[in-house]
Amino acid sequence: MHTVEVKNLVKNYGAIQAIKGINFDIDQGEIFGLIGPNGAGKTTALRVISTLLQITSGSIKVLEYDVKKDPEEVRKLISYLPEDAGAYKNLTGRAYLTFIANFFTDKNKKEMIEKGVTIADLENRIDDKVDTYSKGMKRRLLVGRALMTDPRLAILDEPTSGLDVVNAQEIRRIIKDTVKAGTTVLLSSHNMLEVEYLCDRIALISDGIIIERGRPKQLMEKYNVPNIEEVFTKVVK
Amino acid sequence: MKSLNNIIKKEMKELLTPATIIPIIAMAFIFGSIGTSMEGIQEGLNEKPVIGYIVQDTGDLAILATSILDNRSEIVFNSTSIDDKSIGLEQVTQNDGLALIVITQNFSENIHNEKQGGIEVYWIMKGAGIMDSISSEAVEQLIRSINYQISKNLIEENTTVNATIALNPSNKIDTTYFKGKELNQLSPGAIIGLLSTQSFLIPVVMMMIIIVAGNMVISSMAMEKENKTLETLLTLPVKRTSIVTGKIVASATVGLIFAIIYMVGMSRYFAGFGGFTAGLNLADFGLALTTSDFVLIGISLFVALISALALCMLLGTLAKNYKSAQTLTFPITMLALVPMFFTMFVDFDTLPLALKALVFAIPFSHPMMAARALIFNDYLLVVSGIIYVTIFAIVTISIVVWVFKTDKLLTGSIRLKKFADIRKRYRR
Numbered sequence: 001m002h003t004v005e006v007k008n009l010v011k012n013y014g015a016i017q018a019i020k021g022i023n024f025d026i027d028q029g030e031i032f033g034l035i036g037p038n039g040a041g042k043t044t045a046l047r048v049i050s051t052l053l054q055i056t057s058g059s060i061k062v063l064e065y066d067v068k069k070d071p072e073e074v075r076k077l078i079s080y081l082p083e084d085a086g087a088y089k090n091l092t093g094r095a096y097l098t099f100i101a102n103f104f105t106d107k108n109k110k111e112m113i114e115k116g117v118t119i120a121d122l123e124n125r126i127d128d129k130v131d132t133y134s135k136g137m138k139r140r141l142l143v144g145r146a147l148m149t150d151p152r153l154a155i156l157d158e159p160t161s162g163l164d165v166v167n168a169q170e171i172r173r174i175i176k177d178t179v180k181a182g183t184t185v186l187l188s189s190h191n192m193l194e195v196e197y198l199c200d201r202i203a204l205i206s207d208g209i210i211i212e213r214g215r216p217k218q219l220m221e222k223y224n225v226p227n228i229e230e231v232f233t234k235v236v237k
Numbered sequence: 238m239k240s241l242n243n244i245i246k247k248e249m250k251e252l253l254t255p256a257t258i259i260p261i262i263a264m265a266f267i268f269g270s271i272g273t274s275m276e277g278i279q280e281g282l283n284e285k286p287v288i289g290y291i292v293q294d295t296g297d298l299a300i301l302a303t304s305i306l307d308n309r310s311e312i313v314f315n316s317t318s319i320d321d322k323s324i325g326l327e328q329v330t331q332n333d334g335l336a337l338i339v340i341t342q343n344f345s346e347n348i349h350n351e352k353q354g355g356i357e358v359y360w361i362m363k364g365a366g367i368m369d370s371i372s373s374e375a376v377e378q379l380i381r382s383i384n385y386q387i388s389k390n391l392i393e394e395n396t397t398v399n400a401t402i403a404l405n406p407s408n409k410i411d412t413t414y415f416k417g418k419e420l421n422q423l424s425p426g427a428i429i430g431l432l433s434t435q436s437f438l439i440p441v442v443m444m445m446i447i448i449v450a451g452n453m454v455i456s457s458m459a460m461e462k463e464n465k466t467l468e469t470l471l472t473l474p475v476k477r478t479s480i481v482t483g484k485i486v487a488s489a490t491v492g493l494i495f496a497i498i499y500m501v502g503m504s505r506y507f508a509g510f511g512g513f514t515a516g517l518n519l520a521d522f523g524l525a526l527t528t529s530d531f532v533l534i535g536i537s538l539f540v541a542l543i544s545a546l547a548l549c550m551l552l553g554t555l556a557k558n559y560k561s562a563q564t565l566t567f568p569i570t571m572l573a574l575v576p577m578f579f580t581m582f583v584d585f586d587t588l589p590l591a592l593k594a595l596v597f598a599i600p601f602s603h604p605m606m607a608a609r610a611l612i613f614n615d616y617l618l619v620v621s622g623i624i625y626v627t628i629f630a631i632v633t634i635s636i637v638v639w640v641f642k643t644d645k646l647l648t649g650s651i652r653l654k655k656f657a658d659i660r661k662r663y664r665r
Binding site: 013047050051054075080085086088103104 | 466469476644647648
């Protein structure tokens with residue numbers, strides 16, 4: 001069974017067609033990257049899979065659950081990190097993680113929170129209010145929040161957005177470790193190096209259509225280029 | 238100079254937004270309307286009051302009093318026998334009159350013998366708002382005129398009557414018929430004074446709770462959007478109904494805490510102005526609320542607050558950020574102000590049918606009217622109000638939950654943006 005199975009997905013905003021019938025699937029333990037230019041439909045696709053937006057037509061399955069029919073069951077399996085997500089400013093980092101953990105478990109709540117604290121790696125600042133955090137600190141906290149719940153599917157929209165090189169590297173390492181622990185990851189990114197480093201398979205989306213897909217290495221060979229950035233440029237042009 | 242102009246222009250543009258302009262215009266409109274209503278009332282005062290009278294005395298001062306009544310009021314009933322009192326009251330009521338005035342037996346003789354002459358006033362009270370007290374003031378003015386003319390007459394004739402009687406020649410005894418109750422020793426003015434807590438304090442406090450708690454809900458939704466926490470919340474394993482209910486219950490609780498604080502302060506404030514009813518107590522006239530009445534008021538307040546917050550939540554889904562949320566509180570403020578002013582100035586029962594329907598349709602009206610209605614055993618209004626507001630709250634919450642389940646919560650602004658794009662293209 002695939003962890004994610006997207007079939008003929010169409011998403012319209014009124015008269016605007018943001019996604020025009022895309023198909024892809026993601027296997028368990030895989031990191032799948034959705035890449036494409038601005039406005040291509042990446043975030044819309046992630047939001048639909050995350051149950052935030054309704055499906056216009058087509059279907060999405062997350063493990064055995066249909067996103068349209070069982071959104072509440074799907075939400076128990078996933079964790080979504082939006083690109084520009086925020087946290088409640090009047091809470092401390094730890095209180096925010098506790099707030100989120102309360103939705104998931106009663107038994108291993110402490111362990112879950114500690115995992116979030118470890119991933120966020122904010123040291124003493126974890127007990128300061130979120131309002132006082134830098135952009136990078138906030139992002140680390142949110143990545144901690146997204147991964148501490150051991151989701152079956154982590155949907156990460158630009159996970160290293162706004163982070164410096166050191167922090168971005170650390171987040172990538174955490175994502176890799178999370179996958180080793182059994183989580184499947186669907187991510188979108190503008191950073192082609194990140195995609196090349198992290199993803200087992202990628203799909204290039206442009207104007208709501210998937211125009212290329214495959215393993216990064218295969219695609220580089222197919223287009224006879226040294227990196228994914230050039231694959232992207234060739235395919236999109 | 239150019240830079241200064243540039244800054245002034247930019248500041249003016251930021252300050253003059255619909256959020257700042259509309260409330261000012263609305264408040265100006267409300268106060269203008271009140272002023273116009275007051276002018277109407279003043280004009281009404283100049284009109285002759287509709288009354289009936291029974292004159293049991295044939296003495297000179299009774300004739301003087303009768304001539305004043307004849308000249309300064311519209312008489313719909315007159316008689317010389319107190320046995321006709323019930324017919325008189327019926328006639329006055331049928332003619333939308335204000336009172337039946339009885340000049341008692343030996344009126345003139347008593348005054349000439351240095352005793353006060355008796356004037357009994359049987360009031361037909363229609364409502365307990367400020368405007369209703371103003372209409373009864375026309376009859377009070379009539380009685381004062383009678384006293385004045387008798388005083389003048391006594392002094393001019395240089396009779397031996399003493400100064401106390403000359404200055405206060407009559408003793409007015411009030412009996413008021415209001416909402417099926419006969420209230421002895423009370424004029425409409427005194428009843429309105431006694432009901433000031435129900436007429437002023439409760440509507441003001443209710444209005445404050447709705448505005449404060451409503452603002453909290455709308456701002457909470459706006460902050461979720463502005464701080465980008467909403468998307469995360471919506472992908473957590475929590476039912477949409479739990480999110481909606483959680484926000485409403487939290488705001489209602491805080492709103493009620495605020496209400497208690499306001500209530501304490503406002504009750505002291507009104508107590509400071511309560512001198513004219515000092516010593517009088519509603520319970521002394523059988524107008525006290527029972528425990529079950531308080532339970533009904535509590536239920537009415539609770540369902541109205543829930544419906545207000547559900548409505549605010551619905552408006553909050555339209556908020557893009559904290560600033561836009563401030564504009565969205567305006568409809569709620571208006572909906573709270575309208576019944577507050579109506580409850581203060583007029584009685585629900587005296588409103589024209591269209592206004593009755595409007596006031597009834599606004600869910601916040603019901604707790605404002607409940608206490609006064611229950612004092613006069615108008616359970617139908619209160620219970621039907623509770624049923625209506627409960628249905629209103631359920632429907633509104635269902636709509637909010639539906640909005641939470643659709644794209645509208647996150648993409649509500651897309652249509653507007655699209656519309657703006659089309660407009661731009663059209664302009665080009």
